[in-house]
Amino acid sequence: xxxTAAPRRRRSLAAVLRRYGWSYLFVFPTFSLxxxxxxxxxxxxxxxxxxxxxxxxxxxxxxxxxxxxxxDPVFIQAVGNTVLYATVVVAAQITLALVVASLIQPLGPRAxxxxxxxxxxxxxxxxxxxxxxxRWIFNANPYGLANTALSTVGLGPYLWIGSSDQALIAVxxxxxxxxPGGGVVLYSAAMGSLPRELYEAADxxxxxPFSKWRHITVPLLRPTTLYLLVIYTILAFQLFERVxxxxxxxxxxxATITIVQLIYSTAFQFGxxxxxxxxxxxxxxMALVVAVVQFRSLRSDVEY
Amino acid sequence: MSSIRQRLxxxxxxxxAGGLSLFPLYWLFLTSLSPTQYVVRVPPEIVPxxxxxxxxxxxxxxxxxxxxxxxxxxxxxxxxxFHLLFDSMAGYAFAKxxxxxxxxxxxxxxxxxxxPAQVTLIPVFFILRFLGLLDTYPGVILxxxxxxxxxxxxxxxxxxxxxxxxxxxxxxxxxxxxxxxxIIVPLSRPALAVLAIFTFQRYWNAFxxxxxxxxxxxxxxxxxxxxxxxxxxxxxYGMLMTGxxxxxIPMIAVFFAFQRQFIEGIRIGGVKx
Numbered sequence: 236x237x238x239t240a241a242p243r244r245r246r247s248l249a250a251v252l253r254r255y256g257w258s259y260l261f262v263f264p265t266f267s268l269x270x271x272x273x274x275x276x277x278x279x280x281x282x283x284x285x286x287x288x289x290x291x292x293x294x295x296x297x298x299x300x301x302x303x304x305x306x307d308p309v310f311i312q313a314v315g316n317t318v319l320y321a322t323v324v325v326a327a328q329i330t331l332a333l334v335v336a337s338l339i340q341p342l343g344p345r346a347x348x349x350x351x352x353x354x355x356x357x358x359x360x361x362x363x364x365x366x367x368x369x370r371w372i373f374n375a376n377p378y379g380l381a382n383t384a385l386s387t388v389g390l391g392p393y394l395w396i397g398s399s400d401q402a403l404i405a406v407x408x409x410x411x412x413x414x415p416g417g418g419v420v421l422y423s424a425a426m427g428s429l430p431r432e433l434y435e436a437a438d439x440x441x442x443x444p445f446s447k448w449r450h451i452t453v454p455l456l457r458p459t460t461l462y463l464l465v466i467y468t469i470l471a472f473q474l475f476e477r478v479x480x481x482x483x484x485x486x487x488x489x490a491t492i493t494i495v496q497l498i499y500s501t502a503f504q505f506g507x508x509x510x511x512x513x514x515x516x517x518x519x520x521m522a523l524v525v526a527v528v529q530f531r532s533l534r535s536d537v538e539y
Numbered sequence: 540m541s542s543i544r545q546r547l548x549x550x551x552x553x554x555x556a557g558g559l560s561l562f563p564l565y566w567l568f569l570t571s572l573s574p575t576q577y578v579v580r581v582p583p584e585i586v587p588x589x590x591x592x593x594x595x596x597x598x599x600x601x602x603x604x605x606x607x608x609x610x611x612x613x614x615x616x617x618x619x620x621f622h623l624l625f626d627s628m629a630g631y632a633f634a635k636x637x638x639x640x641x642x643x644x645x646x647x648x649x650x651x652x653x654x655p656a657q658v659t660l661i662p663v664f665f666i667l668r669f670l671g672l673l674d675t676y677p678g679v680i681l682x683x684x685x686x687x688x689x690x691x692x693x694x695x696x697x698x699x700x701x702x703x704x705x706x707x708x709x710x711x712x713x714x715x716x717x718x719x720x721x722i723i724v725p726l727s728r729p730a731l732a733v734l735a736i737f738t739f740q741r742y743w744n745a746f747x748x749x750x751x752x753x754x755x756x757x758x759x760x761x762x763x764x765x766x767x768x769x770x771x772x773x774x775x776y777g778m779l780m781t782g783x784x785x786x787x788i789p790m791i792a793v794f795f796a797f798q799r800q801f802i803e804g805i806r807i808g809g810v811k812x
Contacts, residue, residue, distance in 0.1 A: 259638065264628065265625035280658055359791065369563065380566065502664075522653055
């Protein structure tokens with residue numbers, strides 16, 4: 236029976252290959268790389284988080300890593316810093332992108348091209364390079380630019396990145412003080428395709444430009460807003476380069492420690508791969524919760 | 540005329556906001572071009588009194604920055620070339636062809652779009668160690684070929700292409716590879732340009748993966764090299780800003796050359812990258 240089944244299966248495999256071989260050939264290179272370097276690692280990360288993996292190997296220890304994290308004040312600090320940074324920075328980014336895109340909207344096409352480029356240019360550079368400049372601006376000396384600027388209004392000098400109270404503020408300010416060019420571009424594109432009828436109706440009712448913006452534009456942009464919230468929040472959760480460079484990887488008294496910074500040091504400086512993998516799982520969970528919650532609320536707006 | 544007067548305040552606000560965003564970049568270049576005695580001046584001068592290339596000369600003489608730049612061009616260039624080929628092939632199959640398992644495969648690809656890259660960092664490190672690829676260029680390049688943004692981008696674009704040309708080519712006896720090579724690839728040029736720009740920028744700026752994978756400083760890409768300059772020159776901000784400037788210039792040049800693709804890329808692919 237086995238002997239007769241085998242050739243038939245082989246024949247059908249040959250038929251499948253003849254019919255679909257090219258399709259699999261087209262997909263194979265990128266899909267196999269994706270499986271080996273993305274899909275398997277995600278699964279392996281989950282497995283590692285349940286082991287006490289160190290440089291020399293490890294064994295299964297259940298949820299002990301997660302229990303250790305729940306009791307670890309440094310990890311709790313890292314989660315707190317990451318969430319605080321994400322909340323403040325994302326709120327500022329969404330607001331700034333919306334306001335800037337709204338200001339650009341009524342201008343002519345050439346102004347659109349110019350301003351989109353102007354606001355995107357600062358973002359083409361790496362996080363490392365940008366963080367190096369901000370470290371220089373927020374350095375503790377009186378010749379630091381932030382201190383000079385504040386001294387003109389009688390404030391400071393502050394220690395900034397040298398102080399456990401101010402280091403995280405400096406990191407947050409460095410992110411907030413840059414207009415989020417990607418958000419500006421997406422909002423601009425979305426505004427360009429809003430239906431004209433509602434505005435014409437509002438004009439007939441004598442609505443002011445601000446009230447049109449507040450009651451028509453902003454609600455209609457909700458899908459873009461939610462999309463940007465998800466993407467910017469997940470990006471903010473990955474905060475690493477800024478603190479690595481600006482505050483030497485955590486700042487005084489772990490003032491600027493973040494989840495990714497802690498994953499990096501736990502795994503690659505202390506060799507505790509299992510514990511670091513558990514942190515990565517927490518980060519993954521946070522990103523997943525944000526994505527699910529925000530896409531849920533996006534679906535609910537079909538009822539409008 | 541009156542509309543210009545009405546819009547003037549808007550332009551002023553936008554230019555101020557843009558100026559603020561660009562200011563760190565200005566400060567970076569200004570510091571790099573200032574003689575050392577002016578760098579630590581109280582108060583610092585926003586408008587330069589004297590410019591010099593001395594920091595640049597010192598940087599090129601005392602650090603392997605040229606080597607780091609070449610490494611980055613090679614690493615980001617190879618990753619970009621492979622993404623263009625592989626992602627357009629896969630995008631074509633996912634967009635236009637039917638085969639068993641297609642939906643499951645595409646669903647798997649899309650489901651990892653929001654996974655933070657750092658989640659895979661430790662397992663990828665283990666896999667590379669198993670393959671003996673730690674501290675090698677292939678070790679940095681291979682994981683870079685696994686990100687799925689390009690598959691998604693190419694699929695979305697190729698879906699919008701008309702199918703008639705493919706049919707016509709097949710009727711004329713073209714092989715499947717010829718259809719891909721002579722019909723799909725030329726028509727996909729706009730999307731390929733966006734993909735090239737985005738991928739190159741992403742890997743020009745990559746940091747944490749090469750930081751973890753590479754040990755030998757002569758193999759570093761420029762971002763990891765910059766981070767080590769900080770340890771070396773500590774508070775010599777003139778030198779640090781010069782290193783940063785040298786790393787910034789190529790990306791800024793690419794941006795000015797391919798502005799349209801950058802903006803188009805955000806519209807198609809979102810703010811990822």
